[in-house]
Amino acid sequence: MSIRTLISGGLVVTASDELHADVLVEDGRVAALAAHGSAAAAAWTADRTIDASGKYVIPGGVDAHTHMELPFGGTSASDTFETGTRAAAWGGTTTIVDFAVQSVGHALREGLDTWYDKADGKCAIDYAFHMILSDVNEGTLKEMDLLVGEGVTSFKLFMAYPGVFYSDDGQILRAMQRASGNGGLIMMHAENGIAIDVLVEQALARGETDPRHHGEVRKVLLEAEATHRAIQLARVAGSPLYVVHVSAEEAVAELAGARDKGLPVFGETCPQYLFLSTDNLAEPDFQGAKYVCSTPLRPREHQAALWRGLRTNDLQVVSTDHCPFCFRGQKELGRGDFSKIPNGLPGVENRMDLLHQAVLDGHISRRRWIEIACATPARMFGLYPQKGTIAPGSDADIVLYDPHAEQVISAETHHMNVDYSAYEGRRITGRVDTVLSRGELVIDRREYAGRPGHGVFLPRSTCQYL
Ligand code: URP
Ligand code: ZN
Numbered sequence: 001m002s003i004r005t006l007i008s009g010g011l012v013v014t015a016s017d018e019l020h021a022d023v024l025v026e027d028g029r030v031a032a033l034a035a036h037g038s039a040a041a042a043a044w045t046a047d048r049t050i051d052a053s054g055k056y057v058i059p060g061g062v063d064a065h066t067h068m069e070l071p072f073g074g075t076s077a078s079d080t081f082e083t084g085t086r087a088a089a090w091g092g093t094t095t096i097v098d099f100a101v102q103s104v105g106h107a108l109r110e111g112l113d114t115w116y117d118k119a120d121g122k123c124a125i126d127y128a129f130h131m132i133l134s135d136v137n138e139g140t141l142k143e144m145d146l147l148v149g150e151g152v153t154s155f156k157l158f159m160a161y162p163g164v165f166y167s168d169d170g171q172i173l174r175a176m177q178r179a180s181g182n183g184g185l186i187m188m189h190a191e192n193g194i195a196i197d198v199l200v201e202q203a204l205a206r207g208e209t210d211p212r213h214h215g216e217v218r219k220v221l222l223e224a225e226a227t228h229r230a231i232q233l234a235r236v237a238g239s240p241l242y243v244v245h246v247s248a249e250e251a252v253a254e255l256a257g258a259r260d261k262g263l264p265v266f267g268e269t270c271p272q273y274l275f276l277s278t279d280n281l282a283e284p285d286f287q288g289a290k291y292v293c294s295t296p297l298r299p300r301e302h303q304a305a306l307w308r309g310l311r312t313n314d315l316q317v318v319s320t321d322h323c324p325f326c327f328r329g330q331k332e333l334g335r336g337d338f339s340k341i342p343n344g345l346p347g348v349e350n351r352m353d354l355l356h357q358a359v360l361d362g363h364i365s366r367r368r369w370i371e372i373a374c375a376t377p378a379r380m381f382g383l384y385p386q387k388g389t390i391a392p393g394s395d396a397d398i399v400l401y402d403p404h405a406e407q408v409i410s411a412e413t414h415h416m417n418v419d420y421s422a423y424e425g426r427r428i429t430g431r432v433d434t435v436l437s438r439g440e441l442v443i444d445r446r447e448y449a450g451r452p453g454h455g456v457f458l459p460r461s462t463c464q465y466l
């Protein structure tokens with residue numbers, strides 16, 4: 001039975017507009033918007049009314065970079081699709097795009113089917129997949145076309161992690177050529193992994209085993225060099241390029257230079273690079289391990305360039321790269337050898353709040369918040385306007401956000417399945433109050449109302465941001 005829901009009296013904020021409007025939801029979609037108090041809105045009848053006065057009414061967040069249950073470094077990311085999507089909803093995110101993994105020697109099909117199985121019937125919110133290419137060969141290049149046809153339209157390649165996910169320049173060029181023919185978007189982990197491995201070996205030989213050395217060997221120059229090389233390879237192939245988890249000012253400069261030439265080159269950064277730094281990696285008693293991820297956290301001076309890039313649109317998206325490992329038993333695998341610390345940070349629950357704080361701190365505007373966290377990731381990955389906006393016909397993925405509520409981020413209160421918070425103790429103004437996914441309540445005035453299996457797989461079209 002279809003329930004008509006009226007969301008009344010809030011400030012609707014999308015990437016393009018801010019208006020005091022009522023939103024009518026029917027059959028899981030946005031049916032109409034009308035100015036609050038207008039005759040049109042007054043004439044609507046609804047089965048239930050949600051009072052949004054004093055709140056923002058925003059599109060559900062689209063997190064285009066998560067790794068639920070990712071096997072990595074001899075262990076697996078600690079959030080399952082069930083726990084991770086529930087936590088995402090608590091944080092105002094209603095769509096994730098997770099990464100299915102191809103293992104070396106195996107077909108893309110096998111990896112993708114494994115990820116369909118992991119997620120099926122488990123998710124509280126809708127989800128889609130990118131495909132990680134770990135083994136570019138004739139067979140997998142052909143499979144890329146099939147995946148684009150079934151809605152898996154983006155492919156992550158790694159210039160890092162030799163022997164695991166790494167592709168050489170020839171493999172990268174071939175995959176880019178294929179993507180330029182089939183409309184796929186190549187996502188690049190841009191770090192020179194061959195050079196980094198030499199520096200890792202040398203650091204360990206000198207007895208430099210603490211987490212902070214993870215940041216020191218993964219040098220800014222090696223992110224910038226790989227970013228530059230990825231851009232040149234994409235130019236040669238005639239393909240667009242999306243660089244993931246950009247952390248260094250010099251890498252932003254490479255993207256900005258390419259975009260100034262009019263090239264279809266895009267970049268994503270993550271909250272950890274905007275809010276954390278090498279100071280965290282240097283925390284004593286191995287606590288720095290909590291902050292080991294790649295690309296690594298940078299000295300805090302880099303943050304200004306990232307914020308500037310987000311304002312000037314040299315960076316278009318903020319995703320989390322949510323890849324949680326518990327401190328106890330998982331991060332601890334790297335005691336005495338930083339290269340054995342599983343790489344990744346938790347954050348799927350924190351992104352919308354941290355970026356709202358950035359609005360209050362003057363880094364970005366309110367509409368830019370929605371653009372980088374909802375609308376552009378949806379456009380970039382072929383989900384717009386189904387996701388990422390509030391407009392007639394869009395899925396009713398809607399968040400009522402209380403811009404005045406105060407909260408202190410903590411592992412004590414978060415919903416991610418991980419035993420620490422990367423933002424422990426941070427005071428934030430703004431908090432999710434209510435979340436709807438396709439018109440159904442997932443969070444109802446700070447009570448969980450969702451269920452595993454509500455979320456469905458989203459086949460995506462090709463990039464709409466070109
Ligand atoms: O440290 C990270 N980023 N872990 C997840 C895998 C990746 O490279 O995105
Ligand atoms: Zn990566």
Ligand code: ZN
Nearest residue numbers: 065067321323
């Ligand atoms: Zn990642």
